[in-house]
Amino acid sequence: MTTPAPLLVVGDALLDHDLSGRVERLAPDAPVPVVSDLRRDTRPGGAALAAWLAAADGRDVTLVTALGDDPASEALRAVLADRVRLIALPMSGALSSKTRVLAEGRPLLRLDDGGGRAREATAEGRRALAEATAILAADYGRGATDVLRDALAGAAARTPVVWDTHPRGQAPVPGVCLATPSAAEARAFAARTGGDRDPAADDELRTAARDAETLVTAWRAAAVAVTMGGRGALLSYGGTPLMVPSPVTVHGDACGAGDRFAATATGLLADGRHTEAAVRGAVHAATRYVAEGGAGTLGVGQAPEPAPSPAAGEPTDAALRTAARVRAAGGTVVAAGGCFDLLHAGHVALLQAARRTGDCLVVCVNSDASVRRRKGGGRPLVPLADRVRVLRALECVDAVAVFDEDTPERLLAELRPHIWAKGGDYARTDLPEASLVASWDGQVVLFPYLDGRSTSGIAERAALAPHPARLAPDGRPGARR
Incomplete structure (x- = not known):
């Protein structure tokens, strides 16, 4: 660093x-x-x-x-x-x-x-x-x-x-x-x-x-x-x-x-x-x-701490403080979650749409261990620190929190967002966290998902793309001599 x-x-x-x-x-x-x-x-x-x-x-x-x-x-x-x-x-x-x-x-x-x-x-x-x-x-x-x-x-x-x-x-x-x-x-x-x-x-x-x-x-x-x-x-x-x-x-x-x-x-x-x-x-x-x-x-002896590095199993303090302050001011807290491995246009469209529905957007992101359990040993393609850094760089994202479990219920119970945003591909899926969000009068909201965008698809296309070391002298795929 x-x-x-x-x-x-x-x-x-x-x-x-x-x-x-x-x-x-x-x-x-x-x-x-x-x-x-x-x-x-x-x-x-x-x-x-x-x-x-x-x-x-x-x-x-x-x-x-x-x-x-x-x-x-x-x-x-x-x-x-x-x-x-x-x-x-x-x-x-x-x-x-x-x-x-x-x-x-x-x-x-x-x-x-x-x-x-x-x-x-x-x-x-x-x-x-x-x-x-x-x-x-x-x-x-x-x-x-x-x-x-x-x-x-x-x-x-x-x-x-x-x-x-x-x-x-x-x-x-x-x-x-x-x-x-x-x-x-x-x-x-x-x-x-x-x-x-x-x-x-x-x-x-x-x-x-x-x-x-x-x-x-x-x-x-x-x-x-x-x-x-x-x-x-x-x-x-x-x-x-x-x-x-x-x-x-x-x-x-x-x-x-x-x-x-x-x-x-x-x-x-x-x-x-x-x-x-x-x-x-x-x-x-x-x-x-x-x-x-x-x-x-900023009382004596309480210097503001730099934003903490994400640690598996614990949401960042900044995310919790942001949600608490916006809620106390009468604003609407929106949360969205996912692995966000190879951030693509579908992710960005969802996050932008979610942010427009409220006054702050907290992104809940799976830890590396959580991604491996869900996606397999070859994932994540991008480590947690880099995924968090890219998410924080988005204009529509106000804070990022990390969870280590397979699903984000524990983190959601701490954040207590008014809106839990999910992509439209979950329209026919029973979300395990839906009843939890409803328990504090929160609401699950689905947003349209851009077709044809997925991390797996991008990774597969990248794996199939010709590598420069395998190109023939004329630029066509083939063994180099």
Whole structure:
């Protein structure tokens, strides 16, 4: 397995707190809600969150940020210890922190404290920028990118630099590989350049496209990706934009989704992916982040784990979390299952049709041992890790889970999908899992199957195809001499 490329994150770190509880009444002395049964969670914020998330992807991450001797700075150092290498810039004042008060997951109030700013650059910080092979700049307007701006400009001329803009920050340095403003941030920055909004263009997509085109030129950026929440992201190189849609509509805590997007995009660019692939991967990662609980899952000591490798007999945790989050948000969970050995057009058509019936699609795939028991000793033709990787690459697939039994009943009982999708070739077959799905008011739905597509047929045709070593000199089948 290829080791993910290392990243340098430079920018303004924050310390975030969540006070979560429940509301059952208003205070007797004022019409305000009373939040009880409080739970306090602390996590990194700002550039520190981006660095934390990149480290959770298995990357070697260095964070260049301003820190002081105040309690918030010390708390952030402790949170990041053993996960991220820190290069501290001198700070004037105390580290900024924010506290959200939430009831049943819904924010009621936010308190901001600390106005510390980066005071100056250091030789160690400049050296890290000079040696970096990929850089994420997270500019929250507290000076870290300002004091290193000349070094960032030099880095942008030789290596991928992604600039995550924020309302109080500055424009990116010229030459960045990708800038990632939200739609609101893109509108504000475009207005600063003198770009006027077309009064007739009330459509968010049209406005984002115009703003992105303006900013590509004004910032001299190679590309701008305007993040648009649940719609996905709009990528512009200065001409006709490319819309990268979210693979599923999810509702949840979006705090930190922009950091997840920027960290993923930077990592994929560091791995050598082109910009479009990096943005597509970032949209999927941000969607999963929100679906799986967002910032609320990032308490101290609970760094998000990378997606686990599939293990026989156990579904991936990500698949279960995805199904649970979509269900909790009132969405429809769809599941489909099979060996998916030599993925072909029939499989893809089924999965695409299944995904359109709900809000997420979880694919349940047989382990290698299960395939051998069902198909014989020569199968699978493709090992489990590769089958899972190909399935996860499909736009219509939100998560993959693995089962080791001959049938997926145990896994289905954990996932509890609203819809269990099967191909139309099962129309006259009694499915053993049908009664189980019905037990939680789920439904088995059959979808048309493309005729003439099967793994066995493809394998047989491949076995009969002439091998280059058996071709005659004129290209016709025959023994070579």
